[in-house]
Amino acid sequence: MDEEKENINKREGRKVTGSKQNEEDEKERIREIEKEENQEEHQKDLEEKSKRVSDGKGYSDILSRVINEGEKIFNLNKVSVLLSSTIAGLEIGFSYLLICALFYLLNGSVDEQIIYKLFGLAYPLGFILVILGKSALFTEQTSVLALPVLNGQRSIWEMLKVWGIVISGNLIGGILFVLFIGATADELNLFDQNTMLKIGTHVIDQKFWVVFLSAISAGWLMGLLTWLLNTTEEILTRIVLIFLITGTIGFVGLHHSIVGNLEAFGALLYSDSVHFSDYLLFLLLVLIGNGIGGAIVVGLFKYRIFEINEK
Known part of the structure; x- marks a missing residue:
């Protein structure tokens, strides 16, 4: 059991x-x-x-996109390009407006050199309006129009003709804005003519080689901005990129031909010491410098990198 x-x-x-x-x-x-x-x-x-x-967009994708953008500009009616570039010259004036208002507000209570550095905060507004509004700005178009030439689709002469139209419109728009704001700013207590004079002479009164090299650097940055903007369609990202690049130009004090046109023309209007020849020489230096910075430093180098990668 x-x-x-x-x-x-x-x-x-x-x-x-x-x-x-x-x-x-x-x-x-x-x-x-x-x-x-x-x-x-x-x-x-x-x-x-x-x-x-x-x-994501690879190098060749970005390059193709920029080239296609350039081709579209080449195919536009020349009158529409002139009108678009004139509007851009007017819109970029809002950067100049803020710069002058900021200088007038702080002058006397803040050191002038600090005020010039603070221009970096005011500088981007006009560029945001122009770039997001798709108006034709010379420094944004330099590398865009150079790449179809490098790709064998367009001739240098065709590029120079479009550049000439865009520059003419930008300068006309800028001059009109200066005439308008010069007549109304004092009445609105925004700033006075002496402010325009000080800012303009500060920009012009530099050695020619400094202005030229500074303009190349500004053109370089604007060419890079065009390249970077073609990597994204997000509006907020594009605004941040525009603010960072153009804010850097303003903060460092680099010479941008279209904003510089407003600054120099303002000095020409209200100064006995700034002559028309000074104004023209300044414009010539900054336009050539910006063109070299955008078309050669950015456009040529970027395209050369693409060619090397394709071998």
């Missing part, structure tokens, strides 16, 4: 042990399944990240 009970207990023990073993096996199997599922999720995550990277 005792022996029979002992056998029963042994069988029961084996059942319990077997049951525990089954539970452990089941748990192990569940852990393996969960591990596999986690691995699958991780793999999917990696694939999605890889796809996002591959879907």
Whole structure:
């Protein structure tokens, strides 16, 4: 009897042990399944990240986009280009308006050199209006129009003709804005003519080689801005890029031909010491410098990198 009970207990023990073993096996199997599922999720995550990277704009994609943008400008009616560039000259005037208002507000209470640095905060407004509004601005068009030439689609002469139209419109628009704001700013208590004189002479009264090299740097930055803007369609991102690049130009005090036109023309209007020849020489230096910075430093180098990568 005792022996029979002992056998029963042994069988029961084996059942319990077997049951525990089954539970452990089941748990192990569940852990393996969960591990596999986690691995699958991780793999999917990696694939999605890889796809996002591959879907992003590569170097050649950005270049193609800029070239296509340039081709569209070449194909536009020349009258519409002139009107668009004149509007750009007027719109960029709002940067000049803020610069003058800021100088007038702080002059006498803040050191002038600090005020000039603060121009970086006021500088971007006109550029944001022009670029997001798709108006034709010379310094934004330099590398855009140079790339179709480098790609063999257009001639240098065609590029120079469009440049000439855009520059003419930008200068006309800028001069009109200075005449308008010069007549109304004092009445609105925004700033006076002496403010326009001080800002203009500050820009012009520098050695010619300094102005020229400064203009190349400004053209370089504007060419890079055009390149960067073609990497994104997000409005907020584009505004940030415009603010950073043009704000840097304003903060450092680099010479931008179209804003510089307003500054120099303001000095010409209200100064006995600034002559028309000074104004023309200044414009010539900054236009050539901006053109070199945008077309050669950015356009040529970017295209050359593309050619090397394609070999």
